[in-house]
Amino acid sequence: MEKVHKDTLIGVIDAGTRTVKFCVFRPGHTKEIAEHTVDIVTHTPQEGWSEQDPKEILSAVRKCIDNVVQQLGLEAINIITLGITNQRETTILWDKTTGEPLYNAIVWNDIRTDSTVDIILAKVPDNNTNYFKNICGLPISPYFSAFKIKWLMHFAPQVKKAIKAETCLFGTVDTWILWNLTGGAKGGKHYTDVTNASRTFLMNIELLTWDPLLLHTFKIPANILPEIKSSSEIYGRVARGFPLENVRISSILGNQQASLVGQRCLKEGQAKNTYRSGCFLLYNTGISKVQSTHGLVTTVAYKFGSKPAVYALEGSVAVAGAAMKWLRDNMGFMGDIQKETESLAQEVFNTGDVYFVPAFKGLYAPYWRKDARGIICGLTAFSTKQHIIRAALEAVCFQTRDILEAMNKDCGIPLTKLHVDGKMTVNSLLMQLQADISGMPVVRAQSQDITALGTAMAAGAAEGIKAWEIYSEERELVPSDTFLPTSTESERDARYTKWKMAVQRSLGWALAKKSSVMTEERYKLLASIPCGLYVIGSFGLIALSEYLSPTS
Ligand SMILES: Nc1ncnc2c1ncn2[C@@H]1O[C@H](COP(=O)(O)OP(=O)(O)O)[C@@H](O)[C@H]1O
Numbered sequence: 001m002e003k004v005h006k007d008t009l010i011g012v013i014d015a016g017t018r019t020v021k022f023c024v025f026r027p028g029h030t031k032e033i034a035e036h037t038v039d040i041v042t043h044t045p046q047e048g049w050s051e052q053d054p055k056e057i058l059s060a061v062r063k064c065i066d067n068v069v070q071q072l073g074l075e076a077i078n079i080i081t082l083g084i085t086n087q088r089e090t091t092i093l094w095d096k097t098t099g100e101p102l103y104n105a106i107v108w109n110d111i112r113t114d115s116t117v118d119i120i121l122a123k124v125p126d127n128n129t130n131y132f133k134n135i136c137g138l139p140i141s142p143y144f145s146a147f148k149i150k151w152l153m154h155f156a157p158q159v160k161k162a163i164k165a166e167t168c169l170f171g172t173v174d175t176w177i178l179w180n181l182t183g184g185a186k187g188g189k190h191y192t193d194v195t196n197a198s199r200t201f202l203m204n205i206e207l208l209t210w211d212p213l214l215l216h217t218f219k220i221p222a223n224i225l226p227e228i229k230s231s232s233e234i235y236g237r238v239a240r241g242f243p244l245e246n247v248r249i250s251s252i253l254g255n256q257q258a259s260l261v262g263q264r265c266l267k268e269g270q271a272k273n274t275y276r277s278g279c280f281l282l283y284n285t286g287i288s289k290v291q292s293t294h295g296l297v298t299t300v301a302y303k304f305g306s307k308p309a310v311y312a313l314e315g316s317v318a319v320a321g322a323a324m325k326w327l328r329d330n331m332g333f334m335g336d337i338q339k340e341t342e343s344l345a346q347e348v349f350n351t352g353d354v355y356f357v358p359a360f361k362g363l364y365a366p367y368w369r370k371d372a373r374g375i376i377c378g379l380t381a382f383s384t385k386q387h388i389i390r391a392a393l394e395a396v397c398f399q400t401r402d403i404l405e406a407m408n409k410d411c412g413i414p415l416t417k418l419h420v421d422g423k424m425t426v427n428s429l430l431m432q433l434q435a436d437i438s439g440m441p442v443v444r445a446q447s448q449d450i451t452a453l454g455t456a457m458a459a460g461a462a463e464g465i466k467a468w469e470i471y472s473e474e475r476e477l478v479p480s481d482t483f484l485p486t487s488t489e490s491e492r493d494a495r496y497t498k499w500k501m502a503v504q505r506s507l508g509w510a511l512a513k514k515s516s517v518m519t520e521e522r523y524k525l526l527a528s529i530p531c532g533l534y535v536i537g538s539f540g541l542i543a544l545s546e547y548l549s550p551t552s
């Protein structure tokens with residue numbers, strides 16, 4: 001192990017979907033010594049849309065760093081390098097001369113690009129969703145950045161204008177932060193790393209360069225794209241005007257890949273599952289790219305400097321912890337997710353045969369069905385909110401089992417245990433349900449900050465700090481506890497069959513024409529109609545209702 005100065009510190013900016021965080025690690029330790037988190041607002045201007053203000057993300061970064069620097073006092077001077085980890089696919093376009101965003105960030109789980117997807121699908125033989133998979137590793141889906149860029153190019157006039165003037169830049173959240181931190185309009189570095197680039201639908205997964213055929217298909221000009229770099233190298237220094245001025249920035253990793261590194265899944269055949277807003281299972285396939293035939297995506301796991309890229313198979317689940325948020329915010333089932341989810345779900349012995357498929361924005365892996373929508377089925381007069389909360393937790397576990405089944409088929413060698421991390425894993429009931437539903441031991445990382453840890457490890461590696469034994473492939477270094485299955489195989493399979501039935505019922509929903517039910521707006525509109533008109537017969541009401549239908 002290389003000798004590290006005992007005072008050396010590494011900072012990590014973790015820009016997730018819900019929060020931005022800055023934390024600081026001492027090399028060799030798995031727990032951060034200081035951290036600060038700021039929530040990010042997500043705007044939903046229309047159903048299915050999901051936007052964030054890029055400037056709010058930046059100011060959150062600044063606030064978090066300022067706060068941690070204050071916490072550390074004089075010790076802050078020992079932060080010698082920074083890493084960036086981020087929500088992936090989220091798309092930002094900005095003007096390079098002014099630094100101003102041209103539109104809000106379109107978040108990864110936004111589904112406004114459904115029709116863009118249909119346009120691309122119409123161009124490929126047999127509407128084959130997997131047509132470009134051998135180039136970029138991904139299925140055609142609104143999830144990936146290229147569809148969002150195309151939508152912006154089509155619908156945002158300011159984007160069109162900037163592209164014409166050649167002042168438009170594209171970036172995922174890592175690039176936006178790096179460009180601004182390193183000087184913005186005054187010489188900011190326009191880079192991304194291979195892990196983030198592999199989620200855009202524009203990178204050739206073999207060559208690790210932007211792919212001309214894909215750029216042509218989407219009509220995206222190459223001059224808006226950042227340069228693709230490795231995940232661990234020195235990209236530049238923090239510019240004047242930002243806290244930690246002059247500190248080097250030495251790692252960039254998409255947050256799911258970062259937790260793969262943090263969990264030390266550095267050897268072929270090792271896998272981890274991270275439970276946050278979404279849930280993402282990554283399986284390290286080494287330097288070979290495995291093409292899934294069962295609905296998984298091929299992605300870059302990491303690339304350290306000039307070493308060869310390491311690949312992963314990924315099973316992405318769009319809604320995991322986000323379902324708890326929905327139960328709290330939209331259903332009012334609880335006040336505090338962290339304090340109440342587990343205890344409420346424990347109040348019942350099982351879900352009472354209730355199944356909840358949280359396909360709010362379609363289903364990702366292994367289904368890739370943008371026409372699916374959420375469904376709660378099996379309700380009886382006996383069902384309570386406790387049953388539904390428990391079913392929401394089980395949904396996370398069943399979706400993980402869907403991914404595990406696909407992974408076993410693709411890789412041939414079944415996983416024997418599941419390494420997990422992420423904020424949701426503090427929920428011990430969820431961990432036990434996962435063990436019971438998947439039939440394998442669930443090994444929970446004790447530190448929730450595995451994502452940031454992986455990013456710190458990569459930054460350290462670029463600086464020659466190998467204090468975490470990053471190349472040792474020794475997983476036992478991650479402190480953990482284990483949940484063992486208590487179910488029988490036949491119990492597991494019976495319940496899983498029922499889950500599959502529920503999934504079937506969720507499919508195709510968005511294809512059906514929206515029914516003209518009474519919405520709040522239409523109720524108000526009808527209520528404002530003069531009294532006499534109420535006597536119009538039911539036929540008249542139906543016609544009026546049809547006229548006011550959002551799809552008409
Ligand atoms: N004890 C808990 N039980 C179940 N879900 C939880 C619990 N604590 C947090 N969550 C969920 O986990 C997710 C945590 O996400 P977080 O890591 O903060 O952000 P993000 O994934 O958006 O970057 C939230 O969606 C929240 O609903």
Ligand SMILES: O=P(O)(O)OC[C@H](O)CO
Binds near residue numbers: 015016017108254
């Ligand atoms: O911010 P998270 O943890 O929800 O992660 C989001 C993923 O990176 C989306 O692909």
